[in-house]
Amino acid sequence: MCYEVECAMVTVMSTVATQRATADTPADTPVAPHRRTALDWRLRFGVLSLIWGFSFLFIKVGTHAYAPFQVTLGRLVFGTAVLAAAMAVKRERLPRGLRTWGHLTVAAFLLNALPFSLFAYSELTIPSTLAGICNATSPLWGMVLSLVALSEDRPTRRRVAGLGLGFLGVLTVLGAWQGFHGLDMTGMAMALLASLSYPIGWIYVRRTLAGTGHSHLSLTGAQLFLATVQLAVVTPLFTTLPSRFPLLPLLAVAALGALGTGLAVLLQYGLVAEVGPTTAQMVTYFIPVIATAAGVAILGESLTWSTPVGAVIVLAGAALTQSRTRPGVRGRK
Template sequence: MTSATRMGVLALLWGSGFLWIKISLQQGLTPGWITFVRCLLGAAVLLALAYGAGQRLPRDRTTWRRLAVAAFFCNALPFLLFSVGEQTVDSGVAGVLNATTPLWALLIGLGTGTDRPLHPARLGGLVLGFAGVLLIFAPWSAGSGLMSLGALALLGASASYAVAFAYMARRLTGRGTAPLALSAAQLLTATGLSVPALAAGGSAGVTWAGVLAVVVLGVFATGLTFHLNYRMIAEEGPTSAATVGYLLPVVSVALGALVLDEPLSARVVTGMAVVLVGVALTRWTAGVAAAGGGAAGQGAAPVPEAADAVPQGRGTEARGTEARGTERPAREVSAPAAAEETGAPR
């Protein structure tokens, strides 16, 4: 499989997650059940892959306590919020709003003082990114239908990712646990944390199409995509993997329009482009700094040679260990690192 083909497959599988959430909702599943099954099946895939690679789950209590925090903010909460948000917002728009995670991470880094001084280009990217979100919402237009609690839930999910990635970079990554095992343990913990959400309404009238959609969401768009992304980072480097992150909103918008006949207005498309350009500005300048030996910037993971991330070693660096289970020697990248590179949900 060529690099371009692998990138296309990964972008399609990962970007389709918003489509499967929407179909699951339309076919009778509640946000709570979607979250629970997604975590459960994703964990099962990663547990099988970790077992096959000879990786063991962590055994110390400290790691599991930290996993509980990471699992809540990086999986259980955002997965639930995305499902809640897509009850009223199109799947394509959900994919675009997910791309704001690096912007939230930059704000968190600035607010906590963990990020370096803001370069003018990065400030421009931050302002431009949120201007794109404002353009998508169009609060000045009474008939836009996007300025809703559902849209705020989607933004909350993206911000939750940013909080999680900052925490994981400091407390979880680069501490000796193999990446597949660490990610499997995190999704396993998220499965337990998502159980209370099952009480929020039943899933009466669920169709086989809904069951199939949530299975694809959990197995392919959650579990398998992490593994493919991890392999891409380990074998081809973070630059190739980061490129996938810019394709996810495009995939979600295209699938929403083609499969679900979601309206594709010029305003939403323009807003998507503005958001992606803003994110690119914040990440591009960070990449230049990393290449020059500086600290990793917000919104982008440090390159493997420099450190171990979002989504996200935002504002921090953690050394990776040598990769295991790859076809050739490469740096090992943890679950948070894999997500950081794309800024996408895991």
């Protein structure tokens, strides 16, 4: 999966729904092609890249006035509202069954509540540019975990090389040769832990929710609702109600939720259905570039040579870990 926040969730839920639909369709029954929307998929791809790339800037601006848990709660409220509206328009129903809701509760924690909160806390002490680059390490963590948890995934020389290259890029971003001078390691650890949470959640969803018979929109809407409930319980325990509500940070939180957690999910579903998950997931490699450009140009964050160079190395390694050997290549002389 691609791993800026919802990207992992989107692709897994789409795959779950597709597997179920395929299983329920007789072999001789033609499958109706996905109806194209009015906007070209390339334009929607660009919009999605911008939305997710700017998410880290929105988080940073939001934390200027609100506590990280409050930013996350607001994000989930606005995102859930968008998906609820989409479900109402399409007349989708929430999933049924206690078992399904139990698994969705865990998925909501791993794919939404935990990583969203960790990224918000990390940006109290690290630039949004670094948070965006840490997010790009999710495919690297995903490969390590999938080799352990998913028996169908097998290591190849290319993927192992990509893993090593990716983590070399992380060390470059962190300036390991300088002893990580000038970096808040707690904030960096939180951002890296957030990126690790996505593949853990992906593997959990893949193992527990495949074949449930519910649509991807229904599953994701329920998951975001549960994550909202989780943050609604936690936030009052660790924060106090703000005495004032500055407009700019409030708008940033609203944009983060409505665009980055609501509209972006719907855009990604459409892309996965129209052009396939492989092409749709390429948005992952644009996110840190946009996040870095936005942080430097708009927030005035500093940028040393090691940050963009390390980011390129991370993305190259991540691309290698996602590559697959083409049929017939193995064993060819």
